[in-house]
Amino acid sequence: MRFVRHHLLTAYAALALIYLFLPISVVVAFSFNNPAGRFNYTWAGFTWKNWTNPFGYPGLSGALKVSIEIAFASSIVATVLGTLIALALVRYRFRGSATTNLLIFVPMTTPEVVMGASLLTLFVNWKVPQGFGTILIAHILFNISYVVVTVRARLVGFDRHLEEAAMDLGANEWVTFTRVTLPLIMPGILAAGLLAFALSIDDFVITYFNAGSTITFPLFVWGAARVATPPQINVIGTAIFVIAISGMLANILFQNLRARKGAVTV
Amino acid sequence: MLHRRKAAIPYLLLAPGIAWLAVFFIVPMWYLGKMSLSQGLFPLFNFGWAWGNFSDAVSAYQTQFIRSGEYAGIATLIALVLSYPLAYWIAFRGGRWKNLFLLLVIAPFFVTYLIRTLAWETILSDNGVVVRTLQHVGILGSNGRLLATSAAVIAGITYNFLPFMVLPLYVSLEQIDARLIEAAEDLYASKAQAFARVTLPLSLPGVFAGVLLTFIPAAGDFINAQLLGTPRQYMIGNVIQSQFLAVRDYPTAASLSFILMAAILVLVLLFARVLGTERLTVGA
Numbered sequence: 205m206r207f208v209r210h211h212l213l214t215a216y217a218a219l220a221l222i223y224l225f226l227p228i229s230v231v232v233a234f235s236f237n238n239p240a241g242r243f244n245y246t247w248a249g250f251t252w253k254n255w256t257n258p259f260g261y262p263g264l265s266g267a268l269k270v271s272i273e274i275a276f277a278s279s280i281v282a283t284v285l286g287t288l289i290a291l292a293l294v295r296y297r298f299r300g301s302a303t304t305n306l307l308i309f310v311p312m313t314t315p316e317v318v319m320g321a322s323l324l325t326l327f328v329n330w331k332v333p334q335g336f337g338t339i340l341i342a343h344i345l346f347n348i349s350y351v352v353v354t355v356r357a358r359l360v361g362f363d364r365h366l367e368e369a370a371m372d373l374g375a376n377e378w379v380t381f382t383r384v385t386l387p388l389i390m391p392g393i394l395a396a397g398l399l400a401f402a403l404s405i406d407d408f409v410i411t412y413f414n415a416g417s418t419i420t421f422p423l424f425v426w427g428a429a430r431v432a433t434p435p436q437i438n439v440i441g442t443a444i445f446v447i448a449i450s451g452m453l454a455n456i457l458f459q460n461l462r463a464r465k466g467a468v469t470v
Numbered sequence: 471m472l473h474r475r476k477a478a479i480p481y482l483l484l485a486p487g488i489a490w491l492a493v494f495f496i497v498p499m500w501y502l503g504k505m506s507l508s509q510g511l512f513p514l515f516n517f518g519w520a521w522g523n524f525s526d527a528v529s530a531y532q533t534q535f536i537r538s539g540e541y542a543g544i545a546t547l548i549a550l551v552l553s554y555p556l557a558y559w560i561a562f563r564g565g566r567w568k569n570l571f572l573l574l575v576i577a578p579f580f581v582t583y584l585i586r587t588l589a590w591e592t593i594l595s596d597n598g599v600v601v602r603t604l605q606h607v608g609i610l611g612s613n614g615r616l617l618a619t620s621a622a623v624i625a626g627i628t629y630n631f632l633p634f635m636v637l638p639l640y641v642s643l644e645q646i647d648a649r650l651i652e653a654a655e656d657l658y659a660s661k662a663q664a665f666a667r668v669t670l671p672l673s674l675p676g677v678f679a680g681v682l683l684t685f686i687p688a689a690g691d692f693i694n695a696q697l698l699g700t701p702r703q704y705m706i707g708n709v710i711q712s713q714f715l716a717v718r719d720y721p722t723a724a725s726l727s728f729i730l731m732a733a734i735l736v737l738v739l740l741f742a743r744v745l746g747t748e749r750l751t752v753g754a
Binding site: 216291328408421459463 | 477479481484486496502505569571580584585588590593687690711714723730731
């Protein structure tokens with residue numbers, strides 16, 4: 205009986221994983237489709253041609269370029285701003301910390317349509333023309349909170365004795381920060397930066413409200429989906445997926461290998 | 471002197487990020503509030519305490535409001551039922567490969583949201599395998615469809631926000647000290663009793679966070695209704711989106727936005743009351 209129950213849960217987990225990957229396998233499979241019409245919804249035959257010519261659809265490469273630029277810029281700025289806030293919140297007691305916590309928390313619980321709409325209202329009121337700049341402003345905004353939460357989690361588990369040891373050995377505050385604190389919280393900062401990058405490159409709703417005539421990759425997919433769905437969309441989607449997953453997979457395998465060798469992990 | 475400089479440090483660290491949040495989050499909300507009480511036609515709106523906007527918006531779009539609550543509520547519930555055993559399995563049976571399984575769970579979400587939803591459109595399409603099988607075994611009539619139904623929209627929402635449910639559940643389950651469960655069993659609790667009296671209560675913070683993180687984006691979503699449904703499945707997000715970007719009736723759209731936020735806030739507080747986890751939100 206116990207055996208059955210044990211394996212029932214495992215079977216359930218396996219089914220859940222299959223469900224999660226079902227649409228993804230469709231995306232990957234249809235990147236090799238050779239659709240008969242403009243829409244890539246029914247299977248019409250295998251081809252490599254979408255992969256050998258991934259940008260063979262007008263506007264796609266430009267949209268992808270805009271997305272990557274915005275993801276880089278917004279994740280870097282948000283990571284710096286968010287890390288500074290996390291340091292202040294964890295390391296110092298000060299008046300207004302509760303308000304700060306609230307200000308970090310509320311944007312994460314605001315529906316995206318509302319956040320997008322409020323920014324649109326601001327830009328219309330200030331007569332700011334919408335485009336690359338307003339998308340960047342919006343992406344930095346929604347990324348800050350996620351960076352703060354991620355970096356704060358790393359800082360909370362931080363052993364402050366290590367800093368005290370550095371100070372005892374004659375390091376001043378700045379040297380202690382750059383040589384001890386920063387390297388130790390770096391994994392948290394990197395994770396936050398990657399999360400911000402992923403959130404930015406995937407964002408549709410807030411971008412849609414504030415893009416003007418600029419087109420990002422998700423906006424391109426949206427616009428394209430009305431008139432046609434070129435299989436190149438699937439190629440780019442699959443490529444982003446494979447790159448992200450290989451990076452994370454390599455990281456996990458590396459950590460497991462290190463753990464098995466008995467190396468100290470901080 | 472030195473003391474005063476030290477007291478300023480946290481504020482210096484906060485200044486740039488908080489300034490960004492103030493200028494691009496709080497100020498826009500203020501403008502949105504002002505807009506919700508304005509009248510006029512694009513692009514000239516005049517502020518004038520037009521509280522009627524709110525009652526007009528509610529009476530015109532109450533169907534979509536109720537539908538949003540229903541769809542988001544059902545999707546959240548299904549996501550919870552789907553995710554809890556999965557998170558439990560990874561936390562307690564994952565062993566050394568926990569992180570790998572966790573990666574597998576979030577991996578699908580590295581495919582762009584819109585592409586994922588278009589893939590569901592393919593899977594549920596009228597000529598697809600799923601529809602034809604269901605027609606064959608008689609669950610669907612011979613002209614039965616999955617696309618353009620409430621079920622398709624709810625399924626899409628459930629799928630798209632699943633990681634927001636799995637991750638907090640996993641985090642809270644993983645933190646549970648296995649010795650507590652052993653202790654319950656040593657004290658003659660059955661497996662089921664140990665789960666109901668020890669594991670489940672200890673994982674409630676994760677349930678609370680997961681439900682919140684799933685329900686809020688689900689209630690404001692418009693992509694699933696647009697791609698997998700028809701105007702008969704449109705949610706409040708669709709209305710806000712089209713009022714802002716197509717109709718350009720900013721005052722109505724702004725009041726709808728505030729009603730949505732207020733409704734979500736009320737539901738969240740009620741839910742926190744029911745679950746008895748008010749203290750959990752304080753530190754969040």
